Amino acid sequence: KNQVEQSPQSLIILEGKNCTLQCNYTVSPFSNLRWYKQDTGRGPVSLTIMTFSENTKSNGRYTATLDADTKQSSLHITASQLSDSASYICVVSESFQKLVFGTGTRLLVSP
């Protein structure tokens, strides 16, 4: 069964600190992997998207990595800000349009 698992389920960090979120997937065939940020009561906003051949991609303070061999991805947030408090969702594209969603990591950045 195609699955996307994320860890930790929730995380609290102090403002200014770094953190890393993990994503493991068993989706096959693999098309691409995306990280989204979802604020409470809002739709997901794309942070990064990577294909099989890309193993790292950055978007400002967000850096995603992908190891297609081990089927693992991580999202690293540098110098966290209060506005980073949100759910972060790892999504793997199974085929041309089918997306498999992870359950998300709820991040709280504390002042």
Add this chain to the structure above:
Amino acid sequence: GAVVSQHPSRVICKSGTSVKIECRSLDFQATTMFWYRQFPKQSLMLMATSNEGSKATYEQGVEKDKFLINHASLTLSTLTVTSAHPEDSSFYICSARASGTGAGSSYNEQFFGPGTRLTVL
């Protein structure tokens, strides 16, 4: 960047009434739009996939007669929740996939709307 809007953002209705939610791609054409439902503290669950000009494809367990989807143009899809009941209360999110060579097309990227909070009393 590609923008997807939804209307309304919030709706409260009485049990038994029908509610229509609109999803529009504002600056690109979307041959395919997707409708998701999200319950509190859970991830998005795909309800249906709609292609412009054809019938929507519903995921297993989603009642097509209850959740009517119309995708009449390349920029508009609507979801109508018919005879809504309290258990239909949820956060409904649409997404649109760019067609052709526009924004995100190289990654087959979906752009999400801001969501619609439905509360059925």
